[in-house]
Amino acid sequence: MTQTKTTQPGSEQELKHPQDHLLRSDRLPHIWCATCGIGTVLKCFIEAIDRSKIPYDDIAIVSGIGCTGRVAGYVKLDSYHTTHGRAIPFATGLKLANRRLKVVVFSGDGDLSAIGGNHLIHAARRNMDITVVCVNNFIYGMTGGQAAPTTPGTAVTSTTPWGAFEPAFNLPQLLEACGASYVARWTSLHVRRLTKSFTEALLKKGFSFVEAIAPCSTLYARRNRLGSGYDLMKFYHDHSEIRHGADVNEVDIGFQDKITVGKFIDRDRPTWLELNDQQHEATLGEKYYRHAETIAAAAEADAAAPPTGTAEKTQDGGKDSGKDGGKNGGKDDSKEGSHA
Amino acid sequence: MRYWRVPLDADQIKIPQGEIHLLVDRCKGCEFCVEFCPRGVLVMSSEYNPKGYHYPEVAHPELCVDCDLCEVICPDFAIFCLPKTEEVNDGAS
Ligand SMILES: Cc1ncc(C[n+]2csc(CCOP(=O)(O)OP(=O)(O)O)c2C)c(N)n1
Ligand code: SF4
Ligand code: SF4
Ligand code: SF4
Ligand SMILES: [Mg+2]
Numbered sequence: 001m002t003q004t005k006t007t008q009p010g011s012e013q014e015l016k017h018p019q020d021h022l023l024r025s026d027r028l029p030h031i032w033c034a035t036c037g038i039g040t041v042l043k044c045f046i047e048a049i050d051r052s053k054i055p056y057d058d059i060a061i062v063s064g065i066g067c068t069g070r071v072a073g074y075v076k077l078d079s080y081h082t083t084h085g086r087a088i089p090f091a092t093g094l095k096l097a098n099r100r101l102k103v104v105v106f107s108g109d110g111d112l113s114a115i116g117g118n119h120l121i122h123a124a125r126r127n128m129d130i131t132v133v134c135v136n137n138f139i140y141g142m143t144g145g146q147a148a149p150t151t152p153g154t155a156v157t158s159t160t161p162w163g164a165f166e167p168a169f170n171l172p173q174l175l176e177a178c179g180a181s182y183v184a185r186w187t188s189l190h191v192r193r194l195t196k197s198f199t200e201a202l203l204k205k206g207f208s209f210v211e212a213i214a215p216c217s218t219l220y221a222r223r224n225r226l227g228s229g230y231d232l233m234k235f236y237h238d239h240s241e242i243r244h245g246a247d248v249n250e251v252d253i254g255f256q257d258k259i260t261v262g263k264f265i266d267r268d269r270p271t272w273l274e275l276n277d278q279q280h281e282a283t284l285g286e287k288y289y290r291h292a293e294t295i296a297a298a299a300e301a302d303a304a305a306p307p308t309g310t311a312e313k314t315q316d317g318g319k320d321s322g323k324d325g326g327k328n329g330g331k332d333d334s335k336e337g338s339h340a
Numbered sequence: 341m342r343y344w345r346v347p348l349d350a351d352q353i354k355i356p357q358g359e360i361h362l363l364v365d366r367c368k369g370c371e372f373c374v375e376f377c378p379r380g381v382l383v384m385s386s387e388y389n390p391k392g393y394h395y396p397e398v399a400h401p402e403l404c405v406d407c408d409l410c411e412v413i414c415p416d417f418a419i420f421c422l423p424k425t426e427e428v429n430d431g432a433s
Contacts, residue, residue, distance in 0.1 A: 015361055017417050029416060034368035034393065039415025047412070189376075191412040230371055 022046045022056070024076050031070060035221075035229025037188035037214025038068050041135050044191055044212075045106070046075070048198030052102075059102050062091040064111035067141040067216075071106045085115030088123045091130045098299075099273065099290075102131070102202060109136040109150040113169050117149065124178035126272040127206040133198070134171065134209065137216035138253075145219030152255040156223045170252035171211050172264050181206035183265035185251070187236040188214040190261060197263060206271045213259060226256070357424035358406025360398050366418035369393035373410035373419050379403040382410065 017025070023046070032038050049059065056077055063072035065084035072079040082090045087105045095103045105112070112120050112134050123130065139157055140146040147157040147164050150171065154163040172183045182204040186194040194212060201208035213236065215221055215229030226232060236259065243251075244262040251260040270278075280288040347353065360381065367389055374382045374396050381404045385397040396419065398404070404421065411420040 015363055017363060018411070018420050019417060023417060025417075029366045029368065029391070029418075032415065035370040035372075036415060039417065040372070040413055043412060043414070043417065188415075189413075191409070195412070228370075230375065233372060234375070 019043065019046050022049065022076050024074055027074060030074055032067060033216075033218045033229075035215060035217040035233075036067070036141075037137065037212075037216075037229055037233070038071070038135055040188040040191065041133070041194065041212040041214055042071055042074065042106075044195040045133060045198050047195045048202060049077075051195070051199045052202040054102050054202060058100055059104065060091075060094055062087045062094065062103065062105050064105075064107040064116060065142070066108035066111045068106065068108035068135040068137075069111060069142075085111055085117075085119070087111065088116060088119035088128075088130070088132070092119075092123060092128055095129055096273075099129075103129075104202070105130060105132045107132075107134065108141065109134055109138065109171075110140040110146075110148040113149045113171060113174075114140075121174065121178045124175050124180040124207050124209070127179055127181060127269050129206055129271045129273055131201045131204070131208045132210070133201075134211045135214050136171065136211050137214050137220055139216050139220045141216045141219055145216070145223060152253050152257070154255045155220070157219075158223070164255075168252070170248070171209075172251050173248040175209045176248045176265050179207070179269060180209045180265060181267055181269055182208035182263075183211075183248070184209075184263040185211040185213065186261050187240055187259060188212060189233050189236040190240070190242075193242075193261075200263070200266070204266070206269060213253075213261075224256075356406040357402075358404040358408075358421040359401070359424045360404060360410070361420050361422065362395060362397075363418045364389045364395050365391070366416045367393055367395040368416050368418075369395060370415060371396075372413045372415065376413050377410050378407065379405055 030039060059077050061072055061075050061077055061079040063069040063079070063081050064087040069081060072081040080090060087107050091103045091105045094101060112132065120132070123132070136150050138148065138151050138155065140148055145157050146159040147166070149169045151157055151160070151164045152168050153165065156163055172185055175183045182201050184197040184201070186197060188194070197210050201210050215232035217229035217232070221228055221232055226235070235256070239257070240259045240261050242262050243260050246260055246262055246264055248264050251264065253259055277290060343350070368391070369384070371384060374384055379400070381398060381400050382396040383399040384394045386394065389395050406421050406423050408421050
């Protein structure tokens with residue numbers, strides 16, 4: 001029956017998936033369960049990276065711990081797998097140390113809104129220039145399906161065997177209240193729109209947040225007798241309602257209830273870096289210099305300089321970066337130039 | 341294809357043709373590609389891959405319009421579609 005060149009077992013090494021250039025394909029197949037939605041979300045995200053045209057060297061992916069946190073290990077980009085809950089502070093440090101980077105946090109609902117909840121709200125309040133992708137599967141997947149702050153009312157989890165009862169976070173509402181510049185929500189079924197939102201979020205100045213609802217087949221679906229991730233995808237198909245600009249106070253998610261998706265917030269606020277520069281240029285004048293840019297400039301000079309020990313005479317790399325530090329900064333910080 | 345209103349330039353539109361490729365070892369048999377293909381091109385095979393999962397196979401190659409939906413929705417980076425007219429480029433260059 002099969003007439004086209006469907007690769008049969010054994011001959012697949014000749015074929016390359018169109019996204020293999022951004023995947024550590026030697027690690028595939030990945031660890032995610034059959035019908036888990038995380039892979040589809042990653043697929044859309046990788047497509048968005050290409051659409052955004054951001055150079056690969058200027059992107060860094062930071063993940064916390066969890067099934068979603070494994071993303072950091074599958075992307076062929078600079079990436080860091082931090083401790084549980086601490087992806088946002090790590091990403092913030094990375095951004096401040098090198099402003100040119102597009103820093104993306106890719107993590108789970110538990111990692112970002114439970115143990116990392118405080119970092120999430122403060123990064124949004126500061127309008128820190130990072131993008132946060134939150135795969136919300138309503139549960140702690142990796143550790144056996146415990147209830148998360150996002151678990152919708154009455155869902156059965158390993159820590160709520162008679163049904164959850166705590167009110168859940170409505171993440172778009174939370175992020176809107178804290179000051180995020182961009183907030184959208186889609187499910188892993190909405191592949192085209194999710195990709196578009198990822199692209200917009202990557203190019204947005206300030207704090208951008210995309211929530212991707214995705215099935216956890218093994219724990220959430222199975223415990224709640226909802227079938228598999230396949231059934232949840234069909235559920236998203238039948239129960240999602242697209243409402244761009246919807247009032248975020250009304251987009252909370254009940255157990256197996258309607259899911260409102262769309263782009264909810266897209267606004268411009270000054271970022272933390274802008275406010276920081278503005279304040280210190282106003283108060284310190286000449287004495288203030290953009291520390292992070294100095295480091296980046298010095299690193300660039302280092303990279304451009306010929307490796308030490310070669311016979312090149314045209315320029316001396318070490319002195320170059322020293323000059324750079326001096327140019328941008330006060331005398332007392334001349335040690336900046338010697339960080340090689 | 342059936343239209344509720346025939347487009348004015350219907351005679352000039354060329355419906356794209358796609359060709360499906362599968363990295364069998366990566367497939368976990370989720371059936372997303374089969375379920376969400378808008379053209380009913382794919383069915384699940386009764387064969388198993390080395391990991392013990394059924395994988396999709398092409399039942400109606402002539403119906404594929406190279407929309408890439410199966411490629412985008414596959415959580416396992418296992419299936420993709422290339423335009424049929426072009427020579428298959430395996431990207432190895
Ligand atoms: C400090 C610390 N506390 C607890 C854990 C155990 N732990 C690992 S992952 C996880 C929850 C992950 O949930 P989520 O972020 O939703 O990711 P998912 O697996 O659902 O994608 C927990 C509690 C840990 N690794 N470190
Ligand atoms: S446990 Fe749940 S979230 Fe983790 S890989 Fe399996 S299905 Fe996905
Ligand atoms: S490219 Fe589109 S039409 Fe072709 S098999 Fe995939 S989903 Fe179906
Ligand atoms: S969507 Fe991917 S993993 Fe799922 S059955 Fe199709 S090829 Fe296999
Ligand atoms: Mg989770």
